[in-house]
Amino acid sequence: MPDHDELLLWRILGKLEALALHKYESLLPQLATPEKKAVVSQLLEAAPDDTELEASALREPVRELLAAADSPVPTDALIVQGFILERLGQIIYKLLSTHAGVSPTTQSLAQRGWQACTSVIDLATQQISRQVGEGDRLFQALCGAADGVLRRLDGLGEGVDHIFGARFGLTFSEVLGEFTAELLPACVALGVNRRKLVCHLAGVFMGL
Amino acid sequence: MNGMSSRPATVITGVTGCIGSLVAQKLLADSNAHLLLPIRPHHRPESVIARLARDLPSAQIAARVTFIPLPPAVAVAGLAAKLRQWQVDEFIHCAGCVDYFHRENLAKGNPELTGAFVELARMLSVRRFVFISTAFSSGYRDGLVLETLHDDTKDDPTEYTRSKREAEAIVAGSGLPYLIIRPSIVIGDSRDGHYSGKRYGLYQLWYAAEKLMCVQYVPRIYAIAPRVPLQVIHQDAFQDGLLAACREQPDGSIVHLVSRAESLPTVRDVWDQWLLTVSRPREIYYFDRLADVPLEKLSRQQQVWVELTAVNVDISSRPWQFETTGLDRLRRNGVNFTDATAQSILTCQQRFITGSERVRSFMDKFKNERAADPHIIEC
Numbered sequence A: 001m002p003d004h005d006e007l008l009l010w011r012i013l014g015k016l017e018a019l020a021l022h023k024y025e026s027l028l029p030q031l032a033t034p035e036k037k038a039v040v041s042q043l044l045e046a047a048p049d050d051t052e053l054e055a056s057a058l059r060e061p062v063r064e065l066l067a068a069a070d071s072p073v074p075t076d077a078l079i080v081q082g083f084i085l086e087r088l089g090q091i092i093y094k095l096l097s098t099h100a101g102v103s104p105t106t107q108s109l110a111q112r113g114w115q116a117c118t119s120v121i122d123l124a125t126q127q128i129s130r131q132v133g134e135g136d137r138l139f140q141a142l143c144g145a146a147d148g149v150l151r152r153l154d155g156l157g158e159g160v161d162h163i164f165g166a167r168f169g170l171t172f173s174e175v176l177g178e179f180t181a182e183l184l185p186a187c188v189a190l191g192v193n194r195r196k197l198v199c200h201l202a203g204v205f206m207g208l
Numbered sequence B: 001m002n003g004m005s006s007r008p009a010t011v012i013t014g015v016t017g018c019i020g021s022l023v024a025q026k027l028l029a030d031s032n033a034h035l036l037l038p039i040r041p042h043h044r045p046e047s048v049i050a051r052l053a054r055d056l057p058s059a060q061i062a063a064r065v066t067f068i069p070l071p072p073a074v075a076v077a078g079l080a081a082k083l084r085q086w087q088v089d090e091f092i093h094c095a096g097c098v099d100y101f102h103r104e105n106l107a108k109g110n111p112e113l114t115g116a117f118v119e120l121a122r123m124l125s126v127r128r129f130v131f132i133s134t135a136f137s138s139g140y141r142d143g144l145v146l147e148t149l150h151d152d153t154k155d156d157p158t159e160y161t162r163s164k165r166e167a168e169a170i171v172a173g174s175g176l177p178y179l180i181i182r183p184s185i186v187i188g189d190s191r192d193g194h195y196s197g198k199r200y201g202l203y204q205l206w207y208a209a210e211k212l213m214c215v216q217y218v219p220r221i222y223a224i225a226p227r228v229p230l231q232v233i234h235q236d237a238f239q240d241g242l243l244a245a246c247r248e249q250p251d252g253s254i255v256h257l258v259s260r261a262e263s264l265p266t267v268r269d270v271w272d273q274w275l276l277t278v279s280r281p282r283e284i285y286y287f288d289r290l291a292d293v294p295l296e297k298l299s300r301q302q303q304v305w306v307e308l309t310a311v312n313v314d315i316s317s318r319p320w321q322f323e324t325t326g327l328d329r330l331r332r333n334g335v336n337f338t339d340a341t342a343q344s345i346l347t348c349q350q351r352f353i354t355g356s357e358r359v360r361s362f363m364d365k366f367k368n369e370r371a372a373d374p375h376i377i378e379c
Helices: A004-027 A034-046 A059-068 A074-097 A104-131 A135-168 A172-189 A194-205 B018-030 B045-052 B058-064 B073-083 B103-123 B159-172 B201-213 B235-248 B267-279 B300-312 B325-332 B342-354 B357-365
Strands: B008-013 B034-039 B065-069 B087-093 B128-132 B178-183 B185-187 B220-224 B232-234 B253-257 B283-287 B375-378
Touching: A004 A034, A004 A059, A004 A074, A004 A104, A004 A135, A034 A104, A059 A135, A074 A104, A074 A135, A074 A172, A135 A172, A135 A194, A135 B103, A172 A194, A172 B201, A172 B300, A194 B201, A194 B300, B008 B018, B008 B103, B018 B034, B018 B045, B018 B185, B018 B235, B034 B045, B045 B058, B045 B065, B058 B065, B065 B073, B073 B103, B087 B103, B103 B128, B103 B159, B128 B159, B159 B178, B178 B235, B185 B201, B185 B235, B201 B267, B201 B300, B201 B342, B201 B357, B220 B267, B220 B300, B232 B235, B235 B253, B235 B325, B253 B325, B267 B283, B267 B342, B267 B357, B342 B357
Parallel strands: B008 B034, B008 B087, B034 B065, B087 B128, B128 B178, B178 B253, B185 B232, B220 B283, B283 B375
Antiparallel strands: none
């Protein structure tokens, strides 16, 4: 059975994933895949309330992240949810799916979560290329749509390290490293200038 | 409000930011000017006063400043009627946007906003318009960077430098008497390391090290650390240089506020100071350029670390040579301009460490793992 820490992580992932699914269903229905719906359903069923989260140091950073990610603009949702936060979720699921210290239930859920994120990222990348464009056009759109969310990730750092660092080996620096290592080539493949993007990410991640 | 027109007033824009607040602090401490401070509605005057209260008590500051609600750039000219209640003598325009590559924000925050304030200053027939630009507004170019307006270049470090160059041209072409100040990268106070700005340059580097390298002990660290001067000035030097330039430089001047090249620490010095004080890995791999790093051999975390930190010092670590005719003259006339040195940067670093529980915890927690004598490998 998932323990207290696992359920807290499930709740956080559930809230983020539920918002993503809501955005997809209302703005980008092609991204509301059956796999994503199944993962969201399982997360919310297993960790249905905010009691643990409200009592933790992550309460406010998670609330701010959710607020920043809640744009009503379809292209913002495409970039923020489909391209940025799905990638973040993918990395967290990947870490959990192979972690010896978590329950088999969490490992199994993480495996399904990773697969669902991977599918949505592929679909979103195609849509971004069509709807937003590539190269500098995409870079400018990324800055406009995603900066608020990326800045809020910085606020999660202390809490993540404190709560999940020792338990899951899930440190902010590892997640940020993996996330950036995934995001950079994905953007470069869409024609974004790597140096510009690195320079920009350094600013937003380091709290400018 | 009675008698408000009997003494001159100075408008300072951008007072909620680092540079604007440094300018306001200096004028409050070393002049009699009444300060008119346009601020956006979401900023609270009490917070601004609290920030300015470094050398003077808040009550004294409150009596010397008047806050003006700042409208969007298109409506800035509408402030003329209100400002005519004072005898506005000078504008010191510090507001701006530093989003390095966000063209839309840069256009709004630099040329457009500067144009709006220039127009307002013209309507008020001010004696002079002072514009705080950047030493890097030249973009990359060979040889000495002159204290003149720059023509366009195709090689800019960022869109930011281009937008500052455009804003300089607007000021110089306005017909108003002007003074353009071009500081290099402003860092903490040389005396105690106090820093009031955002995490740019050196601070971004230290913050990255705090965030990414102070969780677990990292036995092997890679860094881009060329032995070229890091172009920084202390905030107290900026304040002293600015005030002296305002008092002594003739209209139409452009002044580089930069530390003497021979005193500046190199990027390598800065890395040595951090890695040998805080991280103390077993092995340090130093490279001159990002292109020299075998990224494929590094872990993903190390790859990201190297790339993110390399961009922090990218602009400032080029071999810049700035003309300093204006500053040399101010020095001859007695201005106290404290150059940045390896030792003064260590003061700032120590202040940063003292203020970071994370860094102090790291140093304590891993005191047995941290190497006494890290092996340095020049690559």
